[in-house]
Amino acid sequence: KGDIVVLIPPESRVGIRKIQVEGMERPVKLNPAIKKLHFTLSKPTLYDVRPDFERLADSLQRQLFGQLEIDHELLRVLPDILRDTRWDITVAVWNNRRIISVEEGNTENAIYGFSVDIGTSKIVGYLVDLTSGNVISIKSLENPQIMHGEDILSRIHYATTNKGGLKKLQSMVIKAINTLIYQACQEAGIYPDKIYEITIVGNTAMHHFFLGIQPKHLTLAPYVPAIKRSVDIKANYLKIKVNPLANIHVLPVIAGFVGADAIADVLATGIYEINNICLLMDVGTNGEVFVGNKEDIVSCSCAAGPAFEGMHIRYGMKAGTGAIERLRIDPETYEVEYETVDGGKPVGVCGSGIVDAVAEMFKCGIINQRGGFNKDIQTKRLRYVNGEPEFVIAWKHETGLGGNITISRKDIEEIQLAKAAMHTGAAILMKEKNVTEDDLNHVYIAGAFGRYINPESARFIGLIPDVPTEKISFVGNTAVSGAKMVLTSKEMREAAQMLSMNIRYVELMAAQDFRKEFINSIFLPYRDMNKYPRVAGYFQR
Numbered sequence: 102k103g104d105i106v107v108l109i110p111p112e113s114r115v116g117i118r119k120i121q122v123e124g125m126e127r128p129v130k131l132n133p134a135i136k137k138l139h140f141t142l143s144k145p146t147l148y149d150v151r152p153d154f155e156r157l158a159d160s161l162q163r164q165l166f167g168q169l170e171i172d173h174e175l176l177r178v179l180p181d182i183l184r185d186t187r188w189d190i191t192v193a194v195w196n197n198r199r200i201i202s203v204e205e206g207n208t209e210n211a212i213y214g215f216s217v218d219i220g221t222s223k224i225v226g227y228l229v230d231l232t233s234g235n236v237i238s239i240k241s242l243e244n245p246q247i248m249h250g251e252d253i254l255s256r257i258h259y260a261t262t263n264k265g266g267l268k269k270l271q272s273m274v275i276k277a278i279n280t281l282i283y284q285a286c287q288e289a290g291i292y293p294d295k296i297y298e299i300t301i302v303g304n305t306a307m308h309h310f311f312l313g314i315q316p317k318h319l320t321l322a323p324y325v326p327a328i329k330r331s332v333d334i335k336a337n338y339l340k341i342k343v344n345p346l347a348n349i350h351v352l353p354v355i356a357g358f359v360g361a362d363a364i365a366d367v368l369a370t371g372i373y374e375i376n377n378i379c380l381l382m383d384v385g386t387n388g389e390v391f392v393g394n395k396e397d398i399v400s401c402s403c404a405a406g407p408a409f410e411g412m413h414i415r416y417g418m419k420a421g422t423g424a425i426e427r428l429r430i431d432p433e434t435y436e437v438e439y440e441t442v443d444g445g446k447p448v449g450v451c452g453s454g455i456v457d458a459v460a461e462m463f464k465c466g467i468i469n470q471r472g473g474f475n476k477d478i479q480t481k482r483l484r485y486v487n488g489e490p491e492f493v494i495a496w497k498h499e500t501g502l503g504g505n506i507t508i509s510r511k512d513i514e515e516i517q518l519a520k521a522a523m524h525t526g527a528a529i530l531m532k533e534k535n536v537t538e539d540d541l542n543h544v545y546i547a548g549a550f551g552r553y554i555n556p557e558s559a560r561f562i563g564l565i566p567d568v569p570t571e572k573i574s575f576v577g578n579t580a581v582s583g584a585k586m587v588l589t590s591k592e593m594r595e596a597a598q599m600l601s602m603n604i605r606y607v608e609l610m611a612a613q614d615f616r617k618e619f620i621n622s623i624f625l626p627y628r629d630m631n632k633y634p635r636v637a638g639y640f641q642r
Contacts, residue, residue: 108248124547124577127371129590133214133231134196134348135297139207142188153180157200161192171200172346174337179203193297193344196591201297201346213237213296214588215285215343217278218362218581219303219311220244221253221386222410222419224274225581226281227588228289231297234589238285245273246310251407253306253358253387254320260310261317271313279342296343299336300588301351302580304360304387304402308351311339324357324608329601331594350594352587353601356608358402363389364597365583370545370576373398373600377542378534382523382565383580384409385548390526391604392534398600399533401607403526408519409452416506418449423501425450426553428457428494432465435480437494446501450494450508453553458494458508459516460558463625464639467492470624472513520564521622527566528622529612538566538632547579560636563626567633 142160143149151159154176158169171179183190186205193202193212212231217224221244228238249270250256260267278299286293301311305326309316312334314327331353337345352361363383372379374395381391388403411417411424418424425447427440439454441447450458462468467478474483474490482493484507495506531537544565546554556573559565565573586593609615621628630637 106248124579124582125369125545125574126579126582126586127369129234129586129593131231131234131589132591133212133298133589134350134591134594135193135201135212135214135231136197137191137193137209137212139191139209142183142190144188153183157183157192157203161194161200167197169194169198169200172335175200175203175346195298195348199348201348202344208295211291211295213291215282215296215299216581216584216588217281217299217301218365218578218584219274219278219301219307220362220580221304221307222247222251222407224277224281225578226278226285227581227585228282228285228291228296229585229588231589236585238288240281240284240288242277242280245277246270251386251412252404253304254404256310257306257316257320261315267310267313267315270310274307274311275339275341282341282343293342294344296347298348298350298588299341299343300584301349302361302365302584304362304389305354305356305358306360306387307362308354308360312351319357326354326357329354331598331601350587352584352597355400355601355604356402356606358387358404359389359400359604359606362580362583363391363400364600365581365587366547366579367391367398367583367600367604368586368593368597369579369583370547372545373596375542378536378540379543379545380527380531380541380566381545381547382527383548384523384546384564386410388523388526388548390523390530392527392530392536393604397534397605398603399530399605399607401526401530401609403522403609405519405522406515408455408515411449411451411455413515414450414455414512415509416449417455417512418451420451420453420553423448425454425494425506427555428454428461430461430465430467435465435467435478435482437482439494446499447495447506448501450506453555455508455512455516456562456564457555457558458492459513459625460555460561462492462508462513463561468513468625470628470630472510472517472623472625474510516562517623517625520562521619524563524565524622524627525615525619526609528618529609529614530607531566532614533607538568541566541568541572544568544573545579546573546575547577560633561626561639563622563624563633567626567635569635 191208216227225241249259332351336347354360383389388405422443424442425439491507491509626633
């Protein structure tokens with residue numbers, strides 16, 4: 102009787118999408134917030150009647166730590182633990198000040214942490230050995246919140262207009278994180294209670310959902326988050342199934358829609374330590390852009406939407422088995438060559454394939470700068486259905502659908518709007534910094550595309566500025582790799598806090614040229630082709 106949304110659980114799907122789980126990461130000196138120390142306490146006697154905690158604290162302070170504290174939950178059972186273990190114990194301490202675990206025997210080598218990137222569409226987790234800094238298991242899954250909205254605004258609306266909506270969104274993401282932890286620990290053969298710290302990143306909305314913070318004001322001018330600095334909270338408070346007193350460290354945010362994941366991007370790429378001007382773009386449903394160097398960095402948020410994830414595209418899909426991920430069109434015959442994820446017959450087109458398709462159609466003259474079809478093209482692949490043109494990229498006898506896979510005018514418009522949002526953000530920040538494309542020493546592309554997108558295709562549609570290919574790096578999921586850097590290094594934790602305070606935020610909607618720049622950016626690659634000399638040169642051959 103009306104529109105419905107059907108969620109198919111991952112375990113019931115034929116194919117699981119290929120999620121970018123790794124990203125560029127700079128080496129850091131190993132210095133986690135968790136330390137362990139094994140020793141044997143002297144037993145109480147009539148001549149030494151120090152209470153149990155003071156006896157424990159005195160030994161730790163002499164050997165390694167300063168003034169220590171202990172949680173009530175652990176203090177309640179401390180007397181029994183000490184006597185049951187015959188005073189032979191290993192103590193885990195967080196941040197040199199809080200005792201979070203007292204264990205029997207020597208467990209100094211069993212110190213693990215977990216890093217999580219809560220993306221709008223996906224959640225990725227790293228299980229890390231904190232004695233070496235090595236990742237020992239990587240797990241990922243779709244963000245289950247998607248059933249309450251593909252984009253951030255839809256989820257905030259759900260959280261604020263439905264009774265218990267926020268609590269449900271929080272519960273869903275925590276359940277997902279517990280699933281990742283369980284799967285990673287099973288694979289690595291360790292017990293979850295040996296995880297003593299978790300670092301969390303996500304955009305500001307995901308940050309608020311995870312912490313159960315009212316997100317309503319993120320959507321109301323002037324778009325202010327509840328907190329900017331980092332948050333530390335105990336695992337048992339959030340019902341995360343690791344060591345009950347493990348610390349959950351949520352990285353700081355920058356502004357209403359530039360969150361902790363963006364801080365992690367900057368940490369992982371290291372643009373805050375570089376002399377030359379860099380452009381960093383995290384391309385996703387909620388995109389973030391940075392321009393700057395060690396002297397000054399400006400940032401903004403871009404509502405690119407889910408088109409690059411394959412949503413709102415007729416035959417769009419995520420990068421699962423059978424998705425067309427690479428595509429080339431012969432400029433003379435208009436015949437199409439493509440590659441699919443895991444090989445086999447195509448069943449749809451994922452983000453990188455859609456970008457390739459639009460770029461190739463533009464290069465071959467099948468579509469014009471406005472994204473409209475050229476009706477003079479002579480090829481059977483250009484068809485009209487109910488008077489609307491579409492281009493066939495895979496015939497029905499080639500596909501696993503039993504029908505053609507096509508690109509329509511509406512599909513092209515979705516990509517134009519998504520890329521225009523990202524390009525507009527970059528253009529306005531470059532104006533803010535008074536730099537041009539020639540001033541950019543390097544362009545880093547992070548996020549959903551990972552390393553799969555063709556840089557030439559990205560340039561041809563205007564997703565990125567017209568810079569030489571050798572200046573472009575696709576750095577993958579730097580959000581989770583940045584979170585891992587913070588997990589393994591207290592210095593990176595301090596750097597994250599510094600970046601949160603020092604990176605300048607630009608509200609695009611308040612920018613004087615926003616509307617004009619956005620309209621110009623809808624064109625392929627841009628209204629003024631002089632801004633894209635390399636693309637213009639291709640057509641002048």
